[in-house]
Amino acid sequence: MSYDKEERAFEGAYQLKDYIENEERTLEGSKHSRIHLGVLLIFDARExxxxxxxxxxxxxxxxxxxxxxxxxxxxxxxxxxxxKELKK
Known part of the structure; x- marks a missing residue:
């Protein structure tokens, strides 16, 4: 799998979409939980x-x-x- 392509961010976004749209499956066994917000956090070091x-x-x-x-x-x-840089 390549991590240096924009498509990797798309995969994360669609994963969040799936979690939110299928909350009952995502939280199976957690009767008192709900998904209120999905946050995709990206640390991007692409060329x-x-x-x-x-x-x-x-x-x-x-x-x-x-x-x-x-x-x-x-x-x-x-x-x-x-x-060390801060001390200079």
Whole structure:
């Protein structure tokens, strides 16, 4: 499976759509639970950084949040060196 393609985000969006539209199956055995909101969280480190344009059928579902898209630039300071950079 390739994780560096826009289609991977689509898979996550459609998975949330399925969870919300089939809540009774998703929460089988959890009688006191409900799904109120689905959030797709993406940490994106693709080579070519573009916005992801989701299909309308998932964008139009009001209780799915597809806006949590964090773009990671490859040339940023590595996490292990952040503290040293802050001290300078």
């Amino acid at each position: 070519e950084m573009r916005d992801i344009e989701y299909p309308e059928e998932v964008k139009s579902i009001p209780n799915i949040d597809l806006s949590q898209h964090f773009k990671i630039e490859k040339d940023k300071v590595k996490a292990s060196k952040v503290y």
